[in-house]
Amino acid sequence: MADAVPVDLSFARRLPKIELHAHLTGSISRACLHDIWEARRQQDPQLQLDDPLVAIPPDKVDYDVQTFFPLFSSYIYKLCDDLPSIALSTARVLEDFQADGVVYVELRTTPRAIPSRGITKKVYVKTILDALREHNDQNTNTMRAFLILSIDRRNTAAQAQEVVDLALEYRSEGVVGVDLCGNPAKGDVGLYTDAFTRVKAAGLKITLHFAETAESGTDDELNTLLSWQPDRLGHVIHVNSSFQEHIKRENIGVELCMSCNVHAKLTTGTFSDHHFGFWRHTSVPVALCTDDVGVFCSPLSQEYYLAAAHFALDRIQLTKLAQRPIASVFTGASERTRLENMFKHWSD
Numbered sequence: 001m002a003d004a005v006p007v008d009l010s011f012a013r014r015l016p017k018i019e020l021h022a023h024l025t026g027s028i029s030r031a032c033l034h035d036i037w038e039a040r041r042q043q044d045p046q047l048q049l050d051d052p053l054v055a056i057p058p059d060k061v062d063y064d065v066q067t068f069f070p071l072f073s074s075y076i077y078k079l080c081d082d083l084p085s086i087a088l089s090t091a092r093v094l095e096d097f098q099a100d101g102v103v104y105v106e107l108r109t110t111p112r113a114i115p116s117r118g119i120t121k122k123v124y125v126k127t128i129l130d131a132l133r134e135h136n137d138q139n140t141n142t143m144r145a146f147l148i149l150s151i152d153r154r155n156t157a158a159q160a161q162e163v164v165d166l167a168l169e170y171r172s173e174g175v176v177g178v179d180l181c182g183n184p185a186k187g188d189v190g191l192y193t194d195a196f197t198r199v200k201a202a203g204l205k206i207t208l209h210f211a212e213t214a215e216s217g218t219d220d221e222l223n224t225l226l227s228w229q230p231d232r233l234g235h236v237i238h239v240n241s242s243f244q245e246h247i248k249r250e251n252i253g254v255e256l257c258m259s260c261n262v263h264a265k266l267t268t269g270t271f272s273d274h275h276f277g278f279w280r281h282t283s284v285p286v287a288l289c290t291d292d293v294g295v296f297c298s299p300l301s302q303e304y305y306l307a308a309a310h311f312a313l314d315r316i317q318l319t320k321l322a323q324r325p326i327a328s329v330f331t332g333a334s335e336r337t338r339l340e341n342m343f344k345h346w347s348d
């Protein structure tokens with residue numbers, strides 16, 4: 001492995017990678033959505049939904065805060081609203097990560113009830129955990145998958161507690177933490193203090209979408225979020241130096257999603273202006289992540305390639321970067337050791 005050899009996409013694909021911030025429904029490829037649509041249309045020729053290849057054009061990645069969130073509520077959730085679609089899309093998302101050289105993934109999803117199909121939030125979570133177990137049980141799969149349950153900023157305090165109930169009920173089956181996600185323009189995060197206090201007290205891990213927009217980056221909101229003692233923070237865009245210092249002091253892991261941030265215009269400028277350029281020089285665990293590869297169409301290998309291309313990283317530096325998330329995985333010692341050994345024995 002010579003550092004003089006520049007990083008190319010094929011090296012970035014071979015590199016073992018750890019994915020810590022991937023929303024399940026946002027990670028479904030357009031090809032998979034199309035297959036689901038075909039199957040649904042065969043069952044019901046009157047299906048009132050456009051072909052995903054028309055509704056979400058293959059080259060379109062410029063979804064911003066206004067257009068991104070409705071994509072789920074007005075389209076993808078309607079298409080994937082039965083158990084076969086949820087199971088198939090989960091399996092395909094896992095296959096896609098595995099094929100991209102990902103060796104560890106913590107997928108996250110918001111428990112969804114679909115009363116018209118008799119699907120409760122519990123059934124939804126169990127269906128996904130079954131797909132994860134099936135993946136993990138295959139010896140030929142080098143990637144191990146775990147689940148984080150998300151509280152959405154539109155949830156009530158009672159709905160947030162329901163997510164915590166599910167996380168606790170299924171912690172022995174692969175649920176490793178609880179997330180706060182959703183449209184940063186919505187909601188009052190103070191509603192969830194009791195829910196996240198319970199998560200912490202139970203010893204489950206916490207990750208939070210943090211300062212994604214200026215609106216959700218007020219001192220008040222960030223102080224509330226930090227009071228829950230999160231283990232990791234996602235995006236971390238609109239943070240002033242005092243919050244940066246707090247994150248460094250507490251050694252909180254940061255999940256950075258470059259393509260999402262650039263395409264959705266959450267950050268200004270382009271890739272080389274991304275705050276990865278700041279965090280990479282700190283000692284906190286940094287994880288490059290895809291966020292929603294189905295929407296922004298940049299697999300994790302490409303995120304590593306973009307980091308190398310825009311921040312002049314050679315192969316040795318990129319390999320070191322790929323190991324930084326190990327310190328902030330939510331699964332504990334045995335997975336950490338597996339990942340450390342994997343890198344120890346990896347040579348290109």
Ligand SMILES: CNc1ncnc2c1ncn2[C@@H]1O[C@H](COP(=O)(O)O)[C@@H](O)[C@H]1O
Pocket residue numbers: 023024025026068069072073108109110111150152181182183184209212260264291292
């Ligand atoms: C731009 N970055 C983001 N910021 C905040 N929330 C996001 C997100 N990307 C995705 N989600 C959240 O994840 C849900 C889809 O996956 P699940 O149905 O949970 O699997 C979206 O509805 C949104 O609430």
